[in-house]
Amino acid sequence: MAHDQPIGEASAPLAPAILQEEWLTLSPQERLDRFHRLPWADAEMFFLSLSTHDQAEVVRGLPLAEQRLWMRLLAPDDAADVIQEAPPEERDGLLALLAEPIREEVRGLLAYDEEEAGGLMNPRFAHVRPEMHSREALTALRQQAKKSLDMPYYIYVLDREQRLLGVVSFRELFMASTEASVRDLMQAEVISVAEDQDQESVAAVIAQHDFLAVPVVDQVGRIKGIVTVDDVMDVVREEATEDIQKLAGMQAFDMPYLRTGFGPLLKKRAGWLMVLFLGEMLTATAMGYFEDEIARAVVLALFVPLIISSGGNSGSQAATLVVRAMALGEVRLRDWWRVLRRELGAGLALGAVLGSIGMLRIIVWQLLFHPYGEHWIWVALTVGLALVGVVLWGTLSGSMLPFVMQKFGVDPATSSAPFVATLVDVTGLVIYFTVASVMLRGALL
Amino acid sequence: MAHDQPIGEASAPLAPAILQEEWLTLSPQERLDRFHRLPWADAEMFFLSLSTHDQAEVVRGLPLAEQRLWMRLLAPDDAADVIQEAPPEERDGLLALLAEPIREEVRGLLAYDEEEAGGLMNPRFAHVRPEMHSREALTALRQQAKKSLDMPYYIYVLDREQRLLGVVSFRELFMASTEASVRDLMQAEVISVAEDQDQESVAAVIAQHDFLAVPVVDQVGRIKGIVTVDDVMDVVREEATEDIQKLAGMQAFDMPYLRTGFGPLLKKRAGWLMVLFLGEMLTATAMGYFEDEIARAVVLALFVPLIISSGGNSGSQAATLVVRAMALGEVRLRDWWRVLRRELGAGLALGAVLGSIGMLRIIVWQLLFHPYGEHWIWVALTVGLALVGVVLWGTLSGSMLPFVMQKFGVDPATSSAPFVATLVDVTGLVIYFTVASVMLRGALL
Numbered sequence: 074m075a076h077d078q079p080i081g082e083a084s085a086p087l088a089p090a091i092l093q094e095e096w097l098t099l100s101p102q103e104r105l106d107r108f109h110r111l112p113w114a115d116a117e118m119f120f121l122s123l124s125t126h127d128q129a130e131v132v133r134g135l136p137l138a139e140q141r142l143w144m145r146l147l148a149p150d151d152a153a154d155v156i157q158e159a160p161p162e163e164r165d166g167l168l169a170l171l172a173e174p175i176r177e178e179v180r181g182l183l184a185y186d187e188e189e190a191g192g193l194m195n196p197r198f199a200h201v202r203p204e205m206h207s208r209e210a211l212t213a214l215r216q217q218a219k220k221s222l223d224m225p226y227y228i229y230v231l232d233r234e235q236r237l238l239g240v241v242s243f244r245e246l247f248m249a250s251t252e253a254s255v256r257d258l259m260q261a262e263v264i265s266v267a268e269d270q271d272q273e274s275v276a277a278v279i280a281q282h283d284f285l286a287v288p289v290v291d292q293v294g295r296i297k298g299i300v301t302v303d304d305v306m307d308v309v310r311e312e313a314t315e316d317i318q319k320l321a322g323m324q325a326f327d328m329p330y331l332r333t334g335f336g337p338l339l340k341k342r343a344g345w346l347m348v349l350f351l352g353e354m355l356t357a358t359a360m361g362y363f364e365d366e367i368a369r370a371v372v373l374a375l376f377v378p379l380i381i382s383s384g385g386n387s388g389s390q391a392a393t394l395v396v397r398a399m400a401l402g403e404v405r406l407r408d409w410w411r412v413l414r415r416e417l418g419a420g421l422a423l424g425a426v427l428g429s430i431g432m433l434r435i436i437v438w439q440l441l442f443h444p445y446g447e448h449w450i451w452v453a454l455t456v457g458l459a460l461v462g463v464v465l466w467g468t469l470s471g472s473m474l475p476f477v478m479q480k481f482g483v484d485p486a487t488s489s490a491p492f493v494a495t496l497v498d499v500t501g502l503v504i505y506f507t508v509a510s511v512m513l514r515g516a517l518l
Numbered sequence: 519m520a521h522d523q524p525i526g527e528a529s530a531p532l533a534p535a536i537l538q539e540e541w542l543t544l545s546p547q548e549r550l551d552r553f554h555r556l557p558w559a560d561a562e563m564f565f566l567s568l569s570t571h572d573q574a575e576v577v578r579g580l581p582l583a584e585q586r587l588w589m590r591l592l593a594p595d596d597a598a599d600v601i602q603e604a605p606p607e608e609r610d611g612l613l614a615l616l617a618e619p620i621r622e623e624v625r626g627l628l629a630y631d632e633e634e635a636g637g638l639m640n641p642r643f644a645h646v647r648p649e650m651h652s653r654e655a656l657t658a659l660r661q662q663a664k665k666s667l668d669m670p671y672y673i674y675v676l677d678r679e680q681r682l683l684g685v686v687s688f689r690e691l692f693m694a695s696t697e698a699s700v701r702d703l704m705q706a707e708v709i710s711v712a713e714d715q716d717q718e719s720v721a722a723v724i725a726q727h728d729f730l731a732v733p734v735v736d737q738v739g740r741i742k743g744i745v746t747v748d749d750v751m752d753v754v755r756e757e758a759t760e761d762i763q764k765l766a767g768m769q770a771f772d773m774p775y776l777r778t779g780f781g782p783l784l785k786k787r788a789g790w791l792m793v794l795f796l797g798e799m800l801t802a803t804a805m806g807y808f809e810d811e812i813a814r815a816v817v818l819a820l821f822v823p824l825i826i827s828s829g830g831n832s833g834s835q836a837a838t839l840v841v842r843a844m845a846l847g848e849v850r851l852r853d854w855w856r857v858l859r860r861e862l863g864a865g866l867a868l869g870a871v872l873g874s875i876g877m878l879r880i881i882v883w884q885l886l887f888h889p890y891g892e893h894w895i896w897v898a899l900t901v902g903l904a905l906v907g908v909v910l911w912g913t914l915s916g917s918m919l920p921f922v923m924q925k926f927g928v929d930p931a932t933s934s935a936p937f938v939a940t941l942v943d944v945t946g947l948v949i950y951f952t953v954a955s956v957m958l959r960g961a962l963l
Contacts, residue, residue, distance in 0.1 A: 121728075122726055218689050243688075244663050247660065247663065280748075283566075283748045285748065303725075305751070306725055306754060309751060310754055313754070313759075313761075316758075316762065317838060317842050318838065320766070321835050323839075330857075331849060331857075335863060338860070339864060339867055342835055342864065343867075346832060346872065347871065347872070349828075349831050350875060354824060354879055357821055357824050360822075364820065367812075367816050368816045371819075372809075374822070375809065377822055378802075378805065378826055378947065379798050379801050379802050382794075382801070382943055383794075385827075386939075390767055392766075393762060393768075394763070394768075394771075397763065397775075398775040398776070401759065403776060403777075404776060419784060419787065422788075423791060426792065427791065430795060430796070431795070444806060502823065
C-alpha cells in the first residue's frame with residue numbers, strides 16, 4: 074500500500090534510519106524495546122516501513138492494549154497480510170482488534186490466497202457513477218478521500234451492481250469543465266485482472282502497461298478491489314529472489330537469510346543437495362564401467378574434472394538464460410524450436426573454443442614437461458573432441474530442460490542449473506570415455 | 519513514465535494484444551509493416567507499451583515525417599531514453615524532431631548516465647509556492663496539468679531558487695479548506711535522492727518507503743526532477759535479470775535472449791566459460807600430482823566427480839544465498855562474521871549428511887556387487903571424510919567470496935557461483951587425495 078503522503082525524515086536526528094540499519098542484528102525482545110523508545114511520529118513511520126513479517130512480529134510482541142493501535146494503523150490489505158503471518162490460533166484475536174466495517178473487509182481478503190490478485194488487492198478505491206457531472210464526481214471523491222482512500226488517481230465508474238463500466242483519471246476529472254459528464258470523460262474498456270490471477274502475472278500486466286493500479290474483477294465483472302504498483306514492486310523482488318534461490322539448487326526461502334533459523338536453513342538446502350548427490354552417484358557407476366580403461370591409461374582420469382565441469386558450466390548458462398527469459402515472458406513454450414536451433418550453434422561454437430584451448434594446453438604441456446607419454450597427440454585429440462561433444466550436449470540439454478519442465482507444469486526455475494550440471498556430469502563421462510575408446514584403441518587402450 | 523490515464527483495450531478485437539505476442543517473432547521489417555497497419559488509437563497504445571529498445575527501433579525505421587509524430591508522443595525522460603538507444607550519429611536528428619522547450623529538457627537529461635537517478639528522472643513535476651493558499655495551489659496545478667504533467671499526487675513546495683522546501687500530497691490539498699496555506703499543510707522534511715545516485719539504490723529508497731515518486735535534488739538542494747515508481751519497477755526487473763545472468767557465469771545481456779544476435783550471444787557467454795575453463799585446468803595439474811596414487815588404486819578415481827561436484831553444489835548454494843541477500847540489503851560487509859559462523863555450522867551439517875549417504879552407498883554396493891576390493895571399508899571412510907571436508911570448504915568459500923569481492927569493489931554477483939565451483943573442484947581434489955593418502959597408507963597406497 075502506498076503511503077498517501079510522503080513521509081519526511083524524523084525530527085529526532087535520523088533515529089528510525091539508524092534503527093533500520095540495526096534492526097536485523099537485534100533479537101525480537103531488543104526490537105520491541107527499541108521500538109518502544111521511539112517518539113510516536115517516528116514509531117509510526119518506522120512501523121509502516123517494516124516488512125509484513127516484521128510488522129506481525131512487532132504487533133504480536135506488544136501488550137493487547139497497544140496491539141489495537143498498530144493494527145488499526147494498517148490499510149485493510151496490509152492488515153490482512155499481517156494476520157496471515159500470525160499462527161492460526163492468534164488470527165481471530167488480531168481480527169477482533171479492527172474497527173467493525175474494516176474487520177469485514179479484512180475477513181473478506183483473508184479468504185484469498187496470499188499469492189493471487191485477491192490476496193494482494195486493496196478493497197478500497199475511488200469510484201463514481203456514470204451519470205455524475207465532473208463537479209459532483211469531485212465532491213463524491215472528497216467524501217471518499219476522508220475514509221483514507223489509497224491512490225485517488227484512477228477513478229472507477231461503476232453501475233449500481235458494482236460492475237465496472239469504465240475508468241477516468243483524476244487529472245481528467247480535475248481539468249474537465251464542471252458540467253462534463255463522467256460517462257463522456259471515461260474510457261469504456263478497462264484492462265483488469267481476475268481475483269484468482271497469480272501475482273506474478275498481475276505484476277506483468279502492471280509493468281507492461283506502466284499502470285499505477287489495476288482493478289480486480291469477479292466473473293460477472295464486479296469490481297472487488299485494486300492492486301497498486303507499489304505492492305507489485307515487492308512481488309517482483311520476491312519472485313526474482315525465489316527464482317535465484319531455486320536456480321542455485323535450493324528451496325526458496327520465506328525469510329531473509331540472516332533471519333532464517335538454522336533448522337529451516339539446513340532443510341531448504343539439504344533436500345536438493347541430497348537429490349543432486351544421489352544423481353551424481355551415477356558418475357561413480359559410469360566411471361566403474363570404464364575402470365579397465367582408466368587402469369590402462371591413467372592419463373585419461375586426469376582430464377575428467379575438466380571435461381565434466383565444462384559441460385556443467387555451459388549447461389548452467391543455457392538453462393539460466395532460458396529460465397529467466399521464460400520468467401520475463403520473452404520466451405514461451407512454442408519457441409523451443411527457435412531456441413534449440415540457436416543453442417545448437419552456440420554449443421558447437423563454445424565447444425570448439427574450449428576444445429581448442431584444451432588441446433593447446435596438452436600440446437604446450439607436452440612440449441614443456443612431457444607428461445603424457447608417446448601417444449600424447451591422441452590424448453589431445455580425445456580431450457578436444459570430447460569437449461566439443463560435452464559442451465554441445467550441456468548447452469542443448471540446459472536449454473531444453475526448462476521447456477520440458479514447463480510442459481509438465483513444473484516451475485522451470487526449480488533447481489534446473491545444478492540439475493543440468495549433474496545430468497551432464499554423468500552423460501559427459503560416457504561421452505568422454507566413448508570418444509577415448511575409439512581414438513585410443515590400439516594405442517593406449 | 520506512468521500513463522496518466524489507463525489505456526483501454528483496443529476496439530479492433532485485441533489486435534495490439536495479439537501483435538504483442540507475435541512481436542518477438544517478427545523481423546524488423548515485418549514489425550514496421552504490422553505497426554503501420556494498426557488503427558491510430560491502437561498504434562498509440564501499442565507504441566507506448568513497447569520497451570525503450572523497441573520504441574527506438576520503430577522510430578528509426580519510419581520515414582522522417584512520421585518519426586516526429588512518435589517522438590513527440592513520448593514524455594521527456596522516455597524521449598531521452600529512446601535517443602540514447604540510437605547510434606551517436608542519429609541522436610541530433612532525433613533531438614531536432616522535438617518541440618523547442620521539450621528539446622532543451624531532453625538535452626539536459628541526455629547529460630546524465632542512464633543508470634543513475636538523473637537519467638531516470640522526469641524533469642516535470644507538480645510544484646507550488648509555500649505562501650499560496652489551498653485554492654490558489656489547486657488553480658496553479660490545473661495550469662500545470664495542461665502541460666501533461668505526469669503524476670500529480672505529490673506536490674513539491676519550492677522557493678524562488680527552485681530549492682525543495684517541502685511536500686504536500688494532492689489529497690491533502692484537495693481536502694483542505696480553501697484558505698489553508700501550503701506552508702501549514704506541507705511536510706518540511708522530504709526524503710530525496712542525489713542526481714548521480716545509482717538506480718538500484720533509488721529503487722531501494724522507493725521500495726522501502728512505498729513511495730510513488732521521489733524527488734531528485736542537486737548539491738544545493740534544488741529539485742531537478744522526480745523518479746516515479748513505475749520507472750523503478752523496470753529497474754528492479756532488469757537488475758534481477760543481470761544478477762541472475764552474472765551468477766550463472768556470463769555477462770549480463772543488454773537485450774532479451776531471442777533478440778540478442780548470435781555474435782553478442784557467444785561473446786557474453788564465451789568469456790566467462792574460458793576463464794572458468796582456464797581455472798579448471800588446474801584440476802588436471804592437481805590430478806597429475808596424484809597420478810601414482812590413481813595408478814595404484816584406480817578405485818579412487820571413480821569417486822572424483824561425485825566429490826568435487828558436491829563441493830561445487832554446496833559452494834554455489836552458499837554464494838548465491840549471500841549474493842542475493844547483499845543485493846536486497848539484508849546482509850552487509852560487516853556481517854561477514856555472523857555469516858561465517860552460520861555457514862561453518864551449515865557446512866558441517868550438510869557435509870555430514872552427504873558423507874553418510876556416500877559411505878552408505880559404498881557399503882551397500884560392496885555387499886551387493888563386491889566392486890571395491892578387500893580394503894573397501896577404508897575406501898568408504900575416505901570418501902565419507904573427504905565429503906565432509908569438501909562440502910565444508912565449499913560452503914565456507916562460497917559464503918565468504920562475495921564479501922571479498924564486495925570489499926574490493928567488484929559486484930559480488932559476477933560469476934561467483936561457478937567461480938566458487940571451480941575453486942572447490944581444484945581444492946576439493948587436493949582434500950580428497952590428501953585424505954586418501956592418510957587413510958589408505960599401507961592398505962591400497
